[in-house]
Amino acid sequence: MTLAIPLTGDAVSPQAHRLLAAVRELVELSRGTVTVESAPLPSEAEPEPVPSGPEVRLLTGSRQVLLEGEPVSLTRLEFDLLLYLAERPRRVFSRAQLLAGVWGYERAGERTVDVHVRRLRLKLGASVPAVTTVYGVGYRLADDARITIMPHD
Helix, strand or coil, X not given: CCCCCCCECCECCXXXXXXXXXXXXXXXXXXXXXXXXXXXXXXXXXXXXXXXXXXXXXXXXXXXXXXXXXEECCCXXXXXXXXXXXXXXXXXXXXHHHHHHHHCCCCCCCHHHHHHHHHHHHHHCCCCCCEEEECCCEEXXXXXXXXXXXXXX
């Protein structure tokens, strides 16, 4: 198993501390080995994924969604969900976090999020990578999503 723990500055997150403690325990029980490698320099690192597929524009002033210039009819919550994820790329959100952030409450069933994600995917079409499922955790904006937020349309 290979684990990558990104370190920024001198700080290590609480999750990284827990992970390191678990790895130490495995090593102490003679069930694993630890090899430390330095991260590649930025020039050696793999390039960031380049967005591909059709472009989606979120016109926040008029609350419209354009897919390759053509309007897509979304409900209020579908628009809010897509905007919420687009404003926070590369972050994974649990269903409870999305209920609180998009719906504004946590009392609804978490499957409500699943239904809205499914409908959003259907309306945007299979060629538009917009929402990625992170199994066992929740959802996030797809790395290769081409979504542009237009605050003043």
